[in-house]
Amino acid sequence: MIAYLFIFLGLVFMFFGTLGIIRFPDIYTRLQTSSKCDTAGAIALLVGLILKQGLDSFSLRILIILVFLLLTNPVASHAIARSAAIRGIKPWRKKKNVKGG
Amino acid sequence: MTAVTIIITVLGVTASLALYRVIFGPTSWDRLIAVNLISSKVIMIMVAAAVFFERRIYLDVALVYAIIGFVSIIAISKFLEGEGTNKK
Numbered sequence: 001m002i003a004y005l006f007i008f009l010g011l012v013f014m015f016f017g018t019l020g021i022i023r024f025p026d027i028y029t030r031l032q033t034s035s036k037c038d039t040a041g042a043i044a045l046l047v048g049l050i051l052k053q054g055l056d057s058f059s060l061r062i063l064i065i066l067v068f069l070l071l072t073n074p075v076a077s078h079a080i081a082r083s084a085a086i087r088g089i090k091p092w093r094k095k096k097n098v099k100g101g
Numbered sequence: 102m103t104a105v106t107i108i109i110t111v112l113g114v115t116a117s118l119a120l121y122r123v124i125f126g127p128t129s130w131d132r133l134i135a136v137n138l139i140s141s142k143v144i145m146i147m148v149a150a151a152v153f154f155e156r157r158i159y160l161d162v163a164l165v166y167a168i169i170g171f172v173s174i175i176a177i178s179k180f181l182e183g184e185g186t187n188k189k
Contacts, residue, residue: 021138030122038141069167
């Protein structure tokens with residue numbers, strides 16, 4: 001039962017990460033929601049699958065995939081952000097209202 | 102409606118929604134972020150299918166797909182950094 005709770009949490013993280021990809025206005029904000037979706041959603045969903053499977057060689061292999069994803073996803077996000085910053089992409093700012101404020 | 106159907110359907114629908122950013126993204130980095138996200142979701146689909154259908158070989162496919170996706174993302178972002186464009 002707790003395995004399905006973790007899997008549901010992972011699916012919720014995945015859905016809101018994709019919503020942020022579609023709705024946010026800038027590269028860096030989109031990268032932030034994408035990184036949350038990759039790490040938090042992957043941790044929750046794969047831990048749920050490990051708990052459902054039980055402890056054997058099958059779930060050890062899932063654990064290896066989880067550790068590999070946790071090592072490589074922040075590196076990939078940092079490489080994308082660094083290349084965008086080197087090419088001079090400015091962060092998004094809110095446009096000022098005409099009537100002040 | 103079993104659990105594996107719900108998992109694969111939700112992940113597939115969200116991957117299709119992220120495909121919007123691949124097609125209409127303003128810059129190349131938006132497309133790269135969306136491709137990274139779709140690759141991660143496909144890995145999740147493979148692991149879920151391996152657990153629920155008890156096919157052990159899908160886990161090896163998921164691991165190799167993760168390695169190839171990581172290398173391609175690093176290579177394309179280094180390419181977009183300015184070596185491959187017409188910079189005067």
